[in-house]
Amino acid sequence: MSFSSLGLSPAILLAVAEHGYAAPTPVQVAAIPAILGGGDVLAAAQTGSGKTAAFALPLLQLLQDSPGEKPRRLRVLVLVPTRELAQQTAEAMRLLAPAGQQALKIAALFGGVSINPQMMDLRGGADIVVATPGRLLDLIEHNALSIAAVSSLVLDEADRLLDMGFADEIGRILALLPRRRQNLFFSATFPPAVHALAARMLHQPVRIAIPALEQNQPDIEQRAIMVDAGRRTQLLRHLLKENKWGRVLVFVATKYAAEHIADKLHRAGIKAGAFHGEFSQGARDEVLADFKASKLQVLVATDVAARGIDIAQLPVVLNYDLPRSAVDYTHRIGRTGRAGKSGIAISFVSADTEAHFRLIEKRHQLKCEREQIPGFEPVATAAPANAAGAAPPADNSNGGVKGKRKSKKDKLREAAARGEPDN
Template sequence: MVRWQHYKLSRPVVMSFSSLGLSPAILQAVAERGYVTPTPVQIAAIPAILRGGDVLAAAQTGSGKTAAFALPLLQLLQDSPGEKPRRLRVLVLVPTRELAQQTAEAIRLLAQAAPQSLKIAALFGGVSINPQMMDLRGGADIVVATPGRLLDLIEHNAVSIAAVSSLVLDEADRLLDMGFSDEIGRILALLPKQRQNLFFSATFPSAVHALAARMLHEPARIAVPALAQNQPDIEQRAIAVDAGRRTQLLRHLLKQNNWGRVLVFVATKYAAEHIADKLHRAGIKAAAFHGEFSQGARDEVLADFKASKLQVLVATDVAARGIDIAQLPVVLNYDLPRSAVDYTHRIGRTGRAGKSGIAISFVSAETEAHFRLIEKRHQLKCEREQIAGFEPVVSAAPANDLNAESSSDGGIKGKRKSKKDKLREAAALGKTD
């Protein structure tokens, strides 16, 4: 039975990084990155990780989770002598290519001030495996990887995880939700039994708790409540509109508000391309972004969006995690997310790093019940706005059961488990049918 040590931060704590047990070299890296005071999750996690114990940390998007595990792990690597060839000692598993790149780059920047040179490799699919095999020649100290590509490279004898001392599951809920349960199980079987396990995520559904209960040994459980002083400054709005007039309304809002950049979420690849094309033909600089793009195409589109060469990025949920776009003013849910959890990650793309942001959801008669469920799950209440000239004609039917599954596009997964959900939870528990 897992015994939890609770670190529940219910009020802001003013501390310095120097009080957390970090070495002078790591403190120099912190200062060079411009970090002033640690966030609540960093205050709780850094000492716990330095002690070598397991950690289960839940904190909202943008709370500083990457530095919370990267800083102490870099120090632990510095405290142990390196070897030639390098042996992989820290493995970070992430759900998406973008998060792999972002996390690896963040760790590289923090490692620059370290007295001992460390090699950090990012491994992900969607690109040729050969350059990553070349990069792994001579080994690596830290690998940030998506599960599938890591297993491919293990099978090619390009990397070994037999000496890993610390395993991090970043965005653990998304790893399981995206169907990586089997891959994670295969990876766990190849890792040393004696290791440090760190789970970091914004949400912890039952499948993640089940996996944590099986893997973690007397972990420090860190829960950072969504207090007003910890919450990002995001204005959440809901606009009632008929489904067939959403694109017209989007164009109207873009013109009326003169937003510099807007991230628009849709349910499918087809919708992303169709809406981006309509906006482009209307003279709006827009592009689609989805999982079937090559890595080169994804990098190019994101670079253009970050540089404000594009005003609108129309994306599927592949963009909900792992993309950090500085000063993104608006996120718009053209289609509602399938799950209430994904709503959190979508709107978390704005209001980052102390900036304010706006999150807008289009709500039609068909999706009114879905949005009510989102409100219920997040204890949220958004007044339904109506925009002059776009008032809905179709009325929403009464929602008799907010927990029912929906088959409409952008529908929300309710409490009733689907067959896929049950299989994922069984995989997380190590069971077979």
């Protein structure tokens, strides 16, 4: 099937061709005609499925079909969970927007930076706003924009929006929107809170569920390497040297771990940087730009990088600490194997995280053979299961195992007590 069969205008099709879109993905095939028809949409699609273009292309066409006004009135509002996703989505929509007599104005609004430049950017209005909920409400309270004329609302990464605690902000935003509007709801997973929000927002939606069939799944080789927790950094350095990977995204559980491991790698002569949510927006932009430009070989990140960051042709993702949930595992490894490219996802598994990794495997119906790298064979063994059938917490770091994470102060005390060798 081609984009031309989905009801898109010649101007939109030209923009699609100019930016190298060859054929629509399954979510685009299902969503584009439904959105052009003006109805609500409830879409479940895995990460990297092309959902941004699935809503961007038809919404851009709908705006082109309706006359613009001066000052511009905000007509399309896209809510996203993170700064990076706001920037990325806004940029994608700018690239796909067809040129015309009155080009569409698309603004990205997010916290972590001064509000004043964003207020200045909104002078004269905007046609499309891509925003994080908190900053959007701040700007509304400053009378910098109104959402009273929004005709289409998009919730992108709805599960992440709720997981990050934006439920109250979303409720306040919904109360300010016009009752008659188009609602587009995109989520990778549908826990109860997401189902409840969808039921509240949507009216007889077109339901789209892209099954995780093998032909729809990204080409990601998933590996599990057994290693003692204390030797993970040494093994990471060994793998970088042996495989000569150009870029590797390494996921850890905490801000402290991101900075500590990046510093160890840097002192070992490896170009590495840390990335976490407490960085200023300028620092986040800078380190991401360096990683995308291959000025950094390794980016050590918390789960703030697990969604909304599109790094072209990223060959490897490595779980230094296991994610706290099976859902986070999906989003982490989804940073590789994008846009038809292949990728590798490696998880370090130690004796005390083996049970947690088995749970991740069970939830995803996968089985990874446990590998051992010569010279890094694990010595520690799993503690015996307790009466409930679960292994008791081990004394060493448990990475991202849900319910067992140590506080930052505890980790700092333990590191000081050990002397924390620079391995």
